[in-house]
Amino acid sequence: AQSVAQPEDQVNVAEGNPLTVKCTYSVSGNPYLFWYVQYPNRGLQFLLKYITGDNLVKGSYGFEAEFNKSQTSFHLKKPSALVSDSALYFCAVRDRRRDDKIIFGKGTRLHILP
């Protein structure tokens, strides 16, 4: 069964600094990997995904993520953080099988300090 680990409950970053939110995964085959963001009392918004190809994928709002197969990681990054990036971020994995569910990590709360 697939699983996702987000080792940090919370990450604090000063505005303008680069940010990284960590994610590692476990899946039996090759994974589909996703990052979602959630604002208070809202649904989950898709940020980006890795399916195949380049290990560095770019997504919405200037975010990007790097797929590292040897380390089974998919860390979320942004070169320069904005206060408006403050939210709850979920890493998710999907096994490469038609209509299989997405499994979420526990989430990391990102605080961008002005």
Place this chain on the structure above:
Amino acid sequence: AAGVIQSPRHLIKEKRETATLKCYPIPRHDTVYWYQQGPGQDPQFLISFYEKMQSDKGSIPDRFSAQQFSDYHSELNMSSLELGDSALYFCASSPSVATGELFFGEGSRLTVL
């Protein structure tokens, strides 16, 4: 662009009552998923449907049931409600391409008193 529509957005019930949540997926999305998110928790997969048939089942209590109808909308029925059922319930849909991400609705917040 059309999004996933969930109703009601908020619902308050007493213990042992019954609740029904509705989900209208994005047009031409044939797969629907239900997730439960407790306070401060990650979304937990409940159940999914593909082409109106149940495709996968997660940690869904026996008191809960769901189905997908001919117009692809889905309903989650919850009976004998317990305090612990208070949560945000999300519906998501995806097209039949297996690599696709899920598109989530804004959720239905159930409060059980």
